[in-house]
Amino acid sequence: MSVTIRDIAKIAGVSPSTVSRCLNDSTVISEKTKKRIKQIAEELGFEFNANARSLSTSKTGTVGIIYPENYTELDDNLYFNSLHNQLRDSLEREDLDLIAAFPVNKYTNKSNIQKLITCKKVDGLIIVHSKMDTKTFDLLNKSKIPYVFLHHFPEICKEEDVDVVYTDHFIGGYLATEHLINMGHKKIICVSTMGDEDEFKLRTEGYKKALLDYNIEYDDKLLFYGDHSYPSGYRIVYKNFEVFKGVSAVFAQTDLMAFGIMDALREKNIKVPNDMAIVGYNDIELCTCVKPNLTTIHQPREEIAHLTCERLIDLMNAKKPKKSKKIIIQPRLIIRDSCGANKI
Amino acid sequence: MSVTIRDIAKIAGVSPSTVSRCLNDSTVISEKTKKRIKQIAEELGFEFNANARSLSTSKTGTVGIIYPENYTELDDNLYFNSLHNQLRDSLEREDLDLIAAFPVNKYTNKSNIQKLITCKKVDGLIIVHSKMDTKTFDLLNKSKIPYVFLHHFPEICKEEDVDVVYTDHFIGGYLATEHLINMGHKKIICVSTMGDEDEFKLRTEGYKKALLDYNIEYDDKLLFYGDHSYPSGYRIVYKNFEVFKGVSAVFAQTDLMAFGIMDALREKNIKVPNDMAIVGYNDIELCTCVKPNLTTIHQPREEIAHLTCERLIDLMNAKKPKKSKKIIIQPRLIIRDSCGANKI
DNA sequence: AGTCAAAGTGCAACCGGTTGCAAAGTGACT
DNA sequence: AGTCACTTTGCAACCGGTTGCACTTTGACT
Numbered sequence: 001m002s003v004t005i006r007d008i009a010k011i012a013g014v015s016p017s018t019v020s021r022c023l024n025d026s027t028v029i030s031e032k033t034k035k036r037i038k039q040i041a042e043e044l045g046f047e048f049n050a051n052a053r054s055l056s057t058s059k060t061g062t063v064g065i066i067y068p069e070n071y072t073e074l075d076d077n078l079y080f081n082s083l084h085n086q087l088r089d090s091l092e093r094e095d096l097d098l099i100a101a102f103p104v105n106k107y108t109n110k111s112n113i114q115k116l117i118t119c120k121k122v123d124g125l126i127i128v129h130s131k132m133d134t135k136t137f138d139l140l141n142k143s144k145i146p147y148v149f150l151h152h153f154p155e156i157c158k159e160e161d162v163d164v165v166y167t168d169h170f171i172g173g174y175l176a177t178e179h180l181i182n183m184g185h186k187k188i189i190c191v192s193t194m195g196d197e198d199e200f201k202l203r204t205e206g207y208k209k210a211l212l213d214y215n216i217e218y219d220d221k222l223l224f225y226g227d228h229s230y231p232s233g234y235r236i237v238y239k240n241f242e243v244f245k246g247v248s249a250v251f252a253q254t255d256l257m258a259f260g261i262m263d264a265l266r267e268k269n270i271k272v273p274n275d276m277a278i279v280g281y282n283d284i285e286l287c288t289c290v291k292p293n294l295t296t297i298h299q300p301r302e303e304i305a306h307l308t309c310e311r312l313i314d315l316m317n318a319k320k321p322k323k324s325k326k327i328i329i330q331p332r333l334i335i336r337d338s339c340g341a342n343k344i
Numbered sequence: 345m346s347v348t349i350r351d352i353a354k355i356a357g358v359s360p361s362t363v364s365r366c367l368n369d370s371t372v373i374s375e376k377t378k379k380r381i382k383q384i385a386e387e388l389g390f391e392f393n394a395n396a397r398s399l400s401t402s403k404t405g406t407v408g409i410i411y412p413e414n415y416t417e418l419d420d421n422l423y424f425n426s427l428h429n430q431l432r433d434s435l436e437r438e439d440l441d442l443i444a445a446f447p448v449n450k451y452t453n454k455s456n457i458q459k460l461i462t463c464k465k466v467d468g469l470i471i472v473h474s475k476m477d478t479k480t481f482d483l484l485n486k487s488k489i490p491y492v493f494l495h496h497f498p499e500i501c502k503e504e505d506v507d508v509v510y511t512d513h514f515i516g517g518y519l520a521t522e523h524l525i526n527m528g529h530k531k532i533i534c535v536s537t538m539g540d541e542d543e544f545k546l547r548t549e550g551y552k553k554a555l556l557d558y559n560i561e562y563d564d565k566l567l568f569y570g571d572h573s574y575p576s577g578y579r580i581v582y583k584n585f586e587v588f589k590g591v592s593a594v595f596a597q598t599d600l601m602a603f604g605i606m607d608a609l610r611e612k613n614i615k616v617p618n619d620m621a622i623v624g625y626n627d628i629e630l631c632t633c634v635k636p637n638l639t640t641i642h643q644p645r646e647e648i649a650h651l652t653c654e655r656l657i658d659l660m661n662a663k664k665p666k667k668s669k670k671i672i673i674q675p676r677l678i679i680r681d682s683c684g685a686n687k688i
Numbered sequence: 689a690g691t692c693a694a695a696g697t698g699c700a701a702c703c704g705g706t707t708g709c710a711a712a713g714t715g716a717c718t
Numbered sequence: 719a720g721t722c723a724c725t726t727t728g729c730a731a732c733c734g735g736t737t738g739c740a741c742t743t744t745g746a747c748t
Binding site: 348349350360361364365368392393395396397398399400401 | 703704705706707
């Protein structure tokens with residue numbers, strides 16, 4: 001069917017191994033033959049058969065990414081979608097393909113992680129998922145396939161032992177709160193989320209620390225819990241309107257909750273930012289598709305994606321196992337209109 | 345490193361071919377040996393090496409999907425993201441992996457379509473992209489790799505000659521407009537988009553046909569062009585406010601433009617839906633994250649994804665080339681609050 | 689002319705599966 | 719015991735690359 005190196009070899013009157021070496025730019029081949037062979041390959045429209053190549057080299061040229069099962073339901077999948085595109089872009093630079101999967105195939109009930117590893121379909125793994133059983137984790141380590149955890153890492157391993165890149169949610173929470181304080185607010189509601197995701201706890205910690213640093217007493221009546229989503233933000237306002245009436249600012253730990261809060265406040269005739277300042281978290285594209293534009297904490301996706309891929313590629317190319325490394329990325333405050341800063 | 349069928353063969357005292365046949369459930373093997381071999385394989389934690397398998401069978405167990413280059417910029421990538429997840433889900437059912445790519449690698453400048461095909465990385469291709477040069481198209485056909493066009497198909501081929509699945513945008517435009525007419529509106533603005541994308545032209549045609557059917561004269565002063573995005577919808581209201589003041593309804597051909605229009609109208613103190621009814625298009629998740637909830641045209645993603653994959657898998661499994669087929673999916677009107685129907 | 693290192697190329701095995709075909713085994717029946 | 723059909727298994731080639739090692743060629747130097 002398609003052209004093989006043996007075809008080329010026959011035509012050029014050399015052995016297949018020579019052809020292979022030429023097309024792989026081996027240094028032991030003379031420039032003259034190299035040029036000649038490449039020429040013929042070009043004319044014949046030769047392309048390597050990736051499978052044959054993978055079989056003999058044990059390199060596939062593709063990396064896998066594992067997302068949390070609840071990813072599609074996750075309201076901030078908007079953030080993940082955009083991160084995903086950045087990751088793909090970073091990998092494209094190295095001509096690597098990307099296969100995305102959930103931890104388990106929900107139809108066959110088999111572990112996709114295991115499948116990708118043991119079937120040798122990927123050279124490396126990016127794991128955006130914090131729950132992992134010991135069996136899979138062992139398999140992962142035994143397989144010698146490099147991996148880096150993105151955003152989360154499983155409880156079953158020590159942070160020092162694995163490669164992980166994440167953003168500093170403590171600082172993020174701090175920055176958001178500090179900004180509101182600097183704008184003159186003293187009573188600031190914080191809307192976090194339930195669940196065992198550490199990042200939200202950290203955002204809350206940052207919030208508390210900022211209050212402390214600026215001598216504002218922390219009041220746990222001002223702390224609420226949503227579920228990431230727009231409706232949950234919306235409902236929290238309605239359910240706790242008395243509390244909202246008594247404050248002048250809100251730090252919502254996802255942008256979508258901030259949107260819900262803003263819409264509910266509008267219905268209650270509270271003007272943002274004049275009567276209430278709002279800061280969100282994530283900086284999804286829609287922040288500028290909402291009036292007033294949302295002030296928020298930006299997680300630099302390009303940087304996250306770039307550093308994650310860089311690290312993974314490093315590991316994939318390393319001859320010897322490398323010492324694991326932790327990469328922490330600093331979030332940034334993006335000032336728009338919802339916090340009132342632009343009106344001054 | 346990992347367990348091979350030869351390892352199993354040695355332990356079981358049979359030949360590798362027998363092991364292969366057992367694990368592939370060949371009918372010529374006795375149940376007894378099959379059971380024994382499978383048992384051993386299980387114990388050893390055997391998994392097929394996908395590359396070796398692909399090499400000999402020419403089946404990779406993965407399909408590729410090609411997105412338009414401008415996909416990440418496309419404002420309705422929200423729609424595509426959700427469609428993508430549905431596609432992945434449909435493929436997961438058959439244990440197929442999915443590699444997503446753009447038509448060309450923007451760093452190496454090489455054709456990704458060509459790469460996926462000629463390197464034998466995929467068994468089939470879903471193509472969401474209408475521009476394709478003759479060379480690639482020829483390659484595609486010569487390669488015998490089955491493909492289906494999703495939503496668009498290239499101009500260089502005849503619709504009858506290729507497999508394509510898309511939604512009926514004419515009907516979508518018609519449904520949206522008809523609904524507004526039924527709500528008593530006679531002057532209806534239509535916001536389409538520039539560019540050569542047929543689907544938007546068709547939506548506009550549907551709009552015109554509905555007007556015609558209900559004896560409302562078409563007025564081209566009521567037709568505007570945005571660029572899919574929220575800001576463009578927003579701006580159109582500001583720039584043409586006199587026109588908007590004279591009508592009672594708007595059909596926006598993307599949800600995001602509808603959002604922009606709604607926000608601009610709010611700032612102009614025009615109440616939706618009381619003073620102005622609005623219908624969008626796509627039914628992105630955010631339609632219910634906006635006040636009032638957006639009435640819109642839903643493109644059934646599950647159905648689209650399912651039919652696309654079903655067709656592709658059909659083609660991949662076919663022994664002989666099948667006659668090409670066109671699958672057209674009907675959009676649905678989703679009535680929410682922005683059109684005023686719920687207030688009556 | 690003879691020696692020898694360096695450069696260039698080919699042989700053959702290997703990666704880990706699949707599969708057509710031949711051979712061996714089984715059991716029923718004459 | 720011999721024949722025959724059918725079931726079960728093994729041999730060996732193949733998929734299309736890579737690579738260690740051995741061999742040949744080349745040219746500089748004594």
